[in-house]
Amino acid sequence: MSDTAFPKVVLFDLDGTLLDSAPDMLAAVNAMRAVRNEPPMTLEALRPHVSKGARAMVSAAFPQVDAATRETWIPEFLDHYRRELGLHGKPFDGIEAFLAAIEAAGSRWGIVTNKPESLAVALMPLLGWATRCGVLIGGDSLSARKPDPLPLRVAAERMGADLADCVYVGDDERDIVAARAAPMRSVVALWGYRLDEDDPASWQGDVMLDSPHDMLDPSRWMPQ
Incomplete structure (x- = not known):
């Protein structure tokens, strides 16, 4: 491993970055489809939409339904998801090793997600992260959410870190837009969720990595 150090603070998106939560989301979507006599949706069909949020997932599950009606179904989706929370999903392969490496190096980590704060908080003990995660900001925690940079700035402030000492890791364009505007690396x-038409290179992130395992070597993603 390189002598390049980890940053003081690593902030993460949650769904599609730390957590492969698509199986939980699929269970919620298929509960909704079942009561409407629709066949189950496949994981492969839903997975690309997970990082886009509840509305995108409900839209993908019910494309034949008008947008106004789908909007009224969002609370139903969230209710089903609460019941499935943490039952099917798990951290991506390599995430636990990376979190342990951050901690062993004396650095800290936290989460900035657009998921409702109550759902994100409920996941922490299920994952064994309740006492390890240094800050958690949800999509409804503040007056703005990603791609606005406010949640990242507040997360850094709560961690007592300068923006220059933080790095944000995310799988969606909103994550990278927010980081650039914060500004932080x-x-x-x-390895996360994205649509076929998404072009991650156009997001102008500082670095793109294929696997959480790549992050174990800071020289792959930190300045020399």
């Missing part, structure tokens, strides 16, 4: 998590 950004890593595009190519």
Whole structure:
């Protein structure tokens, strides 16, 4: 491993970056489809939409339904998701090793997600992260959410860190836009969820990595 040090603070998106939560989301979507006599949706069909949020997932599950009606179904989706929370998903391969490496190096980590704060908080003990995560900001925690940079700035402030000492890791364009505007260094998590038409290179992140395992070597994503 290189002598290049980890940053003082690493901030992460949650779904599609730290956590492969698509199986939980699929269970919620298929509960909705079942009560409407629709066949189950496949994981492969839903996975690209997960990082886009609840509305995108409900839209993908019910494309034949008008947008106004789908909007009224969002609370139903969230209710189903609460019941499935943490039952099917798990951290991406390599994430636990990377979090342990950050901690062993004396650095700290936190989460900035657009998921409702209550759902993100509920996941922490299920993952064993409740006492390890240094800051958690949800999509409804503040007056703005990603791609606005406010959540990243507040996260850095709560961690007592300068923006220059933080790195944000995310799998969606909103993550990288927020990091650039904060401003803080950004890593595009190519192992996450994205649509076929998404072009991660156009997001202008500082570096793109294929796997959480790549982050174990800071020389792959930190300045020399």
